[in-house]
Each structure stands twice: as structure tokens, then as C-alpha cells.
Amino acid sequence: MPRVRFAPSPTGYLHIGSARTFIFNWLYARKNNGTMILRLDDTDIERNTQVSIDSIFDGLKWLGLSWDEYYRQSERLDLHKEMAERILAAGFAYRDFTPAQTEEEKQEDSGPWLFHPGMRELTSEESDARAAAGEPFVLRFRVPRGENKAVKFKDSVFGDQYKKADEIEDFALLRSNGMPTYHMASCADDVDLKIDHIIRGQDHLTNTFKHVLIFEALGGVKPKFAHLPLLIAPDGAKLSKRKHGPVVSVTTYRDAGFLPQAYINFLCLLGWSPKNNREQMSRQELIDAFTFGGVNRSNAVVNFSEADPIDPKAQWLNGQHLRTVGLEELLPMVRARIEAEGLAIPEERFGLIVETIRARYTSLHDFAVKGRPYFADDFAMEEAAGERLDEPEARPLLRELGARVEGSAEFTEASVEKILRDLSAERDVKPGVLINGSRAALTGQAVGPSAFHLFMAMGRERSVARLKGV
């Protein structure tokens, strides 16, 4: 049974790239009856914020993504330090007493930096003595040198990877303040939590060689790896809040009226393909279809622009889900939107209204904005709709239609249609005048659902009132 983890560092809102990484971990876990672990990599106390943690939970909750175990790295520091000590004791690490370098000093060094001279060779007696004397040091991994050793691992997405150990620098495990670095903390936790498949962004691909070294030093079983292509902006740069704004935050899509399953669907299609031309897929279909073989190796562009901040394909997918999802699932989401606008829901016709208008909308937001006439009486009369009402004879005829609908025994699509067509024949006007006029009167919009559907969605009382009020 696989154990996988999503390990965000809470230094900002939930990034869509992070959300996608969670989703791929989750798909893999759910497909293989595995365990999904949420681990907050919050060792960078300077940059961690509660706001960020809340944002991560908010985003995941909205997407309906669940996990089975939860940890915070900041509560596991003793474990990290203990494992670092173990690596030191086993001779795979050494203390580096070189004072921290400034930026300028680093710049001066041309060529690759591998280690500080003299530090690898310190005897354990001298090292212990200087440490005991309180001299600050960084604990570094003693990367094998001059042995022509290759570090290798198999990536489920990128295939076999290897790198000469001689090209890997002696990276830090423990900082001079005793705190573990990301590499140390992450690997220690992965070992302790028995993670057996690490699924993360491709930005970690080259870090993995270091991690393999740590795993080997720790003597544990080396996990498998799967690196995911990165999400980038149309300009090729990686998505960043500073540069690209709210398009990188998951909550933006929630607020824009996305269905969570549609957004998950969209994110999955960025860098992964079921290879059978399927596009619209439910959560379960995604779980069933997921394999690492379907993961692409090149970065995927999230296609947004200043004018259109939402990727058109995401928008389309949302529309697809919107019109095919079961009403029992959709109604609560629409309800929340409508009520957030302070509008009243005609309970007896709610389902009918949503059925009537959903095919025309692409976001939940549309129900409260474009759909306002269905839930409120104070809606705007669009110019094009006004023109329909200004057709010769239109207003008096519509008022008459209202009176007849009010007085008729039946109120069904068929009965309204009969009344309307009889009236148009009687007065010798084209039915279109009344049909389009009704739509304009009922919704203030020149375009929309079939007029007779509209009567049913609006109900008799509201329809009559609006017709008589033209």
C-alpha cells in the first residue's frame, strides 16, 4: 500500500501548481488504496504564516481533497536533528566551521563550489573539540569524491537519472543555529513516515540526487520518485503572485465560480493525459485513469492574459461540468452563490430554474449575475431587450398576453404557447414579436432560454406581473 505525501511550505496562499501536486499524489493514493499524507514543511519560521496555512486548508477543502495523516515539520525537529547526528556518527557528514559567506564573496567564486577546503579532513577529535568549545558550524554531507561514484535513481516520469557524485556540492544538513535544512528535514520525515513514492514538482529533480545520498546514509529503503512538469505563465516564466497576480491562487478560481471537480479536471489536464482524447472527467474517472505514464515531461502553460485572466479551456471545462453534473450536487453550490448575493430562492422552482439556464452559463457566478432576473425583481433592462419591447404593438400585446395567462385555468408550457399563438394569430402579428417580447419582459434580456421554458421557470405570478408591467 503506497504512502505518499504533499509537503507544502506555508509561505503564501495555495498556489495552483501546489494544488496540482496534491492532486497527483491524491490520485495515485486513491487509485492504489494508499495513504495520503499532508505534511506542512514549516521549518522556515521567518517566512511561515498562519494566513498561509489557512489558505492551504481553505483551498484543499474547497477542492474536496482529503488526506489520511497530518504532520507539521516544526514539531518534528528532534527527529531531524537526531537523524543528522546519525549521519555524522556514521561518517557521512562533517562539521564545517567556515563562517557564513556574504553574497559578494559568493559572486567572486567563479566555477562550481563543492566544499570549503580543509573542513572535510578535520579529525573527529578536533571537530568535536571545536564544537564543544562552542564554535559555530554547519553540518555538511560528505559527498563521495574521487571515487567516480554515480548517484542514480529511477523517476516514474523522467526515467533513469544519474549524476556524478563529484559534481554534487557538500550540501548542508544542519544550519549553524542547529536547525535542519530543507533537505535534511524532508528526507528524515520521508524515511520516518515511510513515504515510498515522492511525487513533487520538477524543480526538485536535481535536488533528488542529494536526497538519494541522504536516504542511503540513513540506510533506509530508498523511495521511488515522480517529478511533475511545472506550470508556467504564457511568457514562459514560472507562475508568481508578484508577477502574475491572483491567477496563481486557487481561491481565485473558487471565487470566479468554478466547480471544484471542474478545476481539478483542468489541473490534471495540465501535464497529464489519459491518452484517449478524453477531456471532461469526474474525480472518479481521473482516479481510475491515472498513471505516471500519462504524465508529460515538458512544462505546461496556464493560458491567461490581462484581458482574460481565466484559461479559456478551464472556462470551457467548467461549463461542461456545470451542465452535466447531477442537480443534487449543483444546487447547493448555486444556492450558496445566490444567497451570498442576498437574493431569494423560489424553492419550488429552484431546480427548474437551474435546469433552464445552466447550459448558457460557464460559472457559478453567472447564476447570480446573468441569472439575477430569476431570483430578484430589480434587474436591469438591457438595451437589446428594450428594443424588443419597442416593436410596434409589442407592449399592449404583451400586457394582454399577461392578462390571458393570468386568467387561464392551466399554466404549462403548452398552455402558454397556445395562448400566445392564438393571440398572435388573432391580432395578426408574428409570434416572434410575442415570443421575443416575452423573453425581454420576463428577464430584461434579449437572449436566453426558450420563452415557454422561461414562463415555467419564472412561475405564473412573476411572469404575469412582468408582462403587465411593460
Add this chain to the structure above:
RNA sequence: GGCGCUAUCGUCUAGUGGUUAGGACGGGGCCCUCUCAAGGCCCAGGCAGGAGUUCAAUUCUCCUUAGCGCUACCA
């Protein structure tokens, strides 16, 4: 600079030596029709460049170019 990864329509992608290079979004058009959507049909649009290997390269190899990543006592 060094090391690594990547490169198919504008975008997301299918494709692992022989295909009219397929699908989707977006764009254009037609049909349907009480309008608008939805739906159906059609059109335009692509293998980064150059060498090689081969009877045959989008596909394999190399080079170039471009993008991205890593190169911290950040994660």
C-alpha cells in the same frame, strides 16, 4: 559560468521509423432554431534549426538555439 531537464497547431495534448501528423480549447463558417447558448458538421493552424543513422525520420543519435530548474546556513 557549471550541471540537469525539456522542445508537435496560439494554448493543452495524442503519437515511440512508413499516418492525409489525431483530439480538445480558442478563431472562422454552416446546420438546428422564437433569440442566445448547448449540440452536430466543416475550415484555417503544428513536428524550433542543422547534420547524421536508415530504403524511410515528428519518432533514433549528435550539434545549435530557446525555455525552465538546480547551483544558499530558502523551501
